[in-house]
Amino acid sequence: MKKLVIATRRSQLALWQSEYVKAELQKHYPHLEIQLQEFVTKGDKILDVPLAKIGGKGLFTKELEVAMLNGEAHLAVHSLKDVPTQFEDGLTLAAVTKRFDPRDALLSNKYQTIEELPQGAVIGTTSLRRRMAIKLLRPDIQLKDLRGNINTRIAKLNAGEYDAIILAATGVQKLKIENEVKYFTPIDTDTMIPSMGQATLGIETTTNEEIIKLVSVLNDRNAHIESTIERGFVDTLQGGCQVPIGVKATILDEKNIKVQAIVGMPDGSETISDEIVENIDNFETIGQNLAQAFIKKGATELLKRAEAVAFK
Structure with missing residues (x-):
């Protein structure tokens, strides 16, 4: 491959993130031409309505995904917290970069x-x-x-x-x-638990194996482990931006990982929360298992009520 095209939103932060990934890739592939292609998403256009009311965080990724599927771009860089846990056919989360400040x-x-x-x-x-x-x-x-x-x-x-x-x-x-x-x-995250993947960049690509292999050099082990737990928790609860969910996984040492999570009503009148420490070897299932424990405590019904009253 001689040229790589990154689809990006035009906001100052989105451009910073895409330029950051471009620079990191060029450290590994100094002879590869990398170009940024700018797009305006629906989420950028609609500024007077809360996101949860008009479809959630996927509003910031749709146009970029269409560009990749149409062959106009090879990858897109997102704030991972804005990336839905399920992908359209032909697309995948190929890498997650090191985590910045998650607070x-x-x-x-x-x-x-x-x-x-x-x-x-x-x-x-x-x-x-x-x-x-x-x-x-x-x-x-x-x-x-x-x-x-x-x-x-x-x-x-x-x-x-x-x-x-x-x-x-x-x-x-x-x-x-x-x-x-x-x-x-x-x-502090003990006071305000972040959203899944907050402060991590997610690199979305098509399922083209050459592209996946190319960007995999940026995958950060710790961020991958933490975000897998967080996204597994949210995915199992079938929650997103339309409901109040906080979840933060923190690697403590080589063997242990701490997970903080909370769901509830937007006004804080009802919540379910927990903090656990688990063996890091089980990171692929920790998020799902914690979500199942929340479901047994009534999280599904609570989140349905939370979604019903949000922004009314």
């Missing part, structure tokens, strides 16, 4: 932590998972929808529309824009 972060020009926010303060987030976590911490907080790319969201904060906003820490760090607000405070 969520509070951004504010007045308050450093969620605890410091005054009674009735307004936090911007459209994520059902983050809404649930905030309500568990501070039931008095008012939640206001927040859409748009990272720069747009920070601009809305700086315009005074919110007392604080919640974003994935990694996106802000990659773009080096922490200083655009007074306070940038990552939130």
Whole structure:
């Protein structure tokens, strides 16, 4: 192969991620021509409606997948948290890169932590998972929808529309824009459990064996193990962006891996949560087994009710 085409969204963060993968691939294949082909997805166009209301996170991947299936591109780079657990025929998750900072972060020009926010303060987030976590911490907080790319969201904060906003820490760090607000405070995963695959890049390709082999050099063992557990948990629960689910696997040492998980109602009124430590050798089934334990505790019915009330 002489030329590789990466399908990418046009947002600043998406371009950073695609350029990062391009640079990493060229370390292994210095003579390979790698080109970025930009696309606008449905998720980029619809900015006034919560994602869960219009189909979920797959809205950011569809156009890129069509391009690959049509032969216009060979691979696409996604934030793994945006990648559905099931793929269309002809497509696969060929590699996951090393994990960056998996935490969520509070951004504010007045308050450093969620605890410091005054009674009735307004936090911007459209994520059902983050809404649930905030309500568990501070039931008095008012939640206001927040859409748009990272720069747009920070601009809305700086315009005074919110007392604080919640974003994935990694996106802000990659773009080096922490200083655009007074306070940038990552939130411990014990306090706010991230979404599956958060801070990991997923490389989606066609099922062409040559392409899969080519990008497999970027597959990170630890990220692969952690994301396999997290995606297995969400897939077994048949949940996605339309329901509040947090799950984070953390490798502790060569033998043990910790998994934190929570599901519940968007307002935090009901939740099921657990934290376990398992043998890392069983990573391919840990997520599914934990999800089955949640299902026995009523997770399926709880998530159905959560989806029914979301954004009403």
